Amino acid sequence: MQTDFFKSIELFSQASPESLELLSNSAERVSYKKSSIILAQHQSSAVFLYLINGWIKLYKESAEGAEIVVDILSQENYCGESFLFEEKTEEVYTAQSISDVDIITVPIQFLKQLMLEDHSLSLSFLQAALQKQQQLNMQLEHLSIQTAAQRIGCFILRSCDNPISEESVTLQLPYDKLILASRLGMRPETFSRALGALSEQCDLRIDGENICIPKISNLSQYVCQHCSKIFPCNMPQ
Amino acid sequence: MQTDFFKSIELFSQASPESLELLSNSAERVSYKKSSIILAQHQSSAVFLYLINGWIKLYKESAEGAEIVVDILSQENYCGESFLFEEKTEEVYTAQSISDVDIITVPIQFLKQLMLEDHSLSLSFLQAALQKQQQLNMQLEHLSIQTAAQRIGCFILRSCDNPISEESVTLQLPYDKLILASRLGMRPETFSRALGALSEQCDLRIDGENICIPKISNLSQYVCQHCSKIFPCNMPQ
DNA sequence: CGAAACCTTGACAATGTTCAATCACTGTGG
């Protein structure tokens, strides 16, 4: 792989020339079709995975065999970083593509070595980790404060390019409603009903995966009531 | 302040001698009585706060004035790190002591400078951030999977020194039930009822803030059913 | 076409919240 390619990825853009060189030798770029198992549980603690494009579902199984969705990765997200300093096999998960995807994988021990040698790179990772932390805090807040309809509305709002526009906006849900539901911490049935309620409350027009929002302010008013952030919050998904 | 003191704190233990020297000159160690406002909203983005001992509540206000508990810090936790690389005043909060506390404060810009110069220190922070991330992931999972009673039980379980002991264990709740309730994402009334239900289910004896667990396995069986982790999971609070 | 996956709907149960009332405990001032 080419060093220039890594240079263009924000997470690696500050890495030293030596790191980039080493990365380009040891990283692998792979493509998968939709619904492929990319990492099985036993592999997940040994690999750092960077998602170039597409969507990936990370999930585990509970003691009783139920599927627990840990996270949905989108473009430019990554996973596996929690194994940088821990050997624990506690947090293992399965990674499955939910669209066609392009990814990069790096053996975790190799990445750790880079991290120990390259100060700039570790600062980039620190920065990214702190951002992710904020996002997780937001999700926690939403889960305990917002209703199902508000969480869906919040997701839609944060998908708008320009949330303060007065114009009507049309957008597509990025993936299955089933997956979006579990991502927002609710059952598919609840999602379906809540989306219905939301569209009544806020005058949305919904046709399958397409959503038309005639007036964004209707939505933000309904959604952002109880939240600690100030609209437009610009938090990533 | 003395450099040895910082050396004894895990988060700073790997810092270079120069960093320790600089830290000991610019950090402040302060004590507060219970219920003091330690950081008001407008200060929180300028200060890194390390908690030596006691408990601190971090909270914000929603658009409507309701209090939103962001986090409860316990011994050896810290806050303010999210402002290392972001100037945003988005995530500001108020920090209030909920017991007598001893803390250390470091101006955030000063800490940032250290981080840019001291590779080892930034690795320690990266490691800590990744651990915190795992903790947040666990909280998210619990909030959407566990019932109120299970969350309380999980908290109690993880407060036990030796969760695989066969002996009976007695412990104290670390702070108000009101605060614990909001930390676990439920109303005080729900907490009260759920604790009652839990003590029936798992044969606990509860007297105010003291909880006696005759048989821990009763508790773990009831609590850990749906969780993706394996008992005893040893996750921090 | 037919199977499988995705999505929706209805009836009902479980869970948690809200509001109001009450009680226990603590510390304060007369």
Added chain:
DNA sequence: CCACAGTGATTGAACATTGTCAAGGTTTCG
């Protein structure tokens, strides 16, 4: 020392929200 206020905690009843189970519709794709 006692009355009293204030905080923390509990309880009941009504209500809101979400989950569960079962059935049926829709879309997609081989």
